[in-house]
Amino acid sequence: MMPKKIYTKEMIDYLKEITPGRFNEEVTEMFNQKFNMHLTENKIKSLRSNYKIRSGISASLRGVKANQGKRIFSDEQDRFIRKNVKGKSNKDLAELINQTFGLQMTTAQIKGWKANHAVGSGLTGYFSKGHVPINKGTIGMFNVGGNKTSFKKGQPARNHKLVGSERIDRDGYVIVKVQDDGPWHKRWRPKHKVEWEKLHGKIPKGYVLIFLDGNKQNITMENLKLVTQAQNLQLNRKQWRSEVPEATIAGVNMTQIQAKVTKYKKSLHQFPLV
Secondary structure, eight states, X not given: OOOOOOOOHHHHHHHHHHOTTOOHHHHHHHHHHXXXXXXXXXXXXXXXXXXXXXXXXXXXXXXXXXXXXXOOSOHHHHHHHHHHOTTOOHHHHHHHHHHHHTOOOOHHHHHHHHHHTTXXXXXXXXXXXXXXXXXXXXXXXXXXXXXXXXXXXXXXXXXXXXXXXXXXXXXXXEEEEOOSSSOHHHHEEEHHHHHHHHHHOSOOTTEEEEETTSOTTOOOGGGEEEEEHHHHHHHHHHTOOOSSHHHHHHHHHHHHHHHHHHHHHHHHHHSOOO
């Protein structure tokens, strides 16, 4: 019988934080990225049910989501939209997102995303009493040439970041821009993974990189160690991490010993001594 997974308080607290207003697919992706795991959507759904964690999204919207494709925004972009959506029309919000992240989202895409994620701007669509139209007194006048500050086709956004640029994400990891094309998560990657793969190749499936001193911004080969997901989970459960690299290495060694002991005990059940 397979041992039941035990989730830490940090994991459950994070799940409670990210679930409201998000669909299960997005929650699953964020949770796996945060803890370097590969849980399925059904597992996350079951975990949410066990801890009575609700998204607050109506059944009708979940039905709409079932017919939609994959997510179109990264976690950072999602947070940016939610922070800046109030008081903005779909057109204004689309322009802000495109200028900030160098995207080409349409008003219709923004409108659909807001509907799918139950995100509202607070606008009613009606002008308030006494409102003065911005084009009052300009009837018959046309801005044929466009504004001086208007973006032209092919022109990069004002805040365009060059390949090699770095920033700190919400979870404290250093991320680096590795290319100009493709979706956000392809253009920006965790720097510690990029540096590791330069020397050791792609990280194998089922393995994760950890920081031996717990400092996510201390990106040196001496401070990085490749461990299995099972070892990483044990380090969290047993609290075998430390700010002292040698102590964390000792914790990793303990997970290896524990794994061998568990394997030996299983072998005794399969092939009992005569």
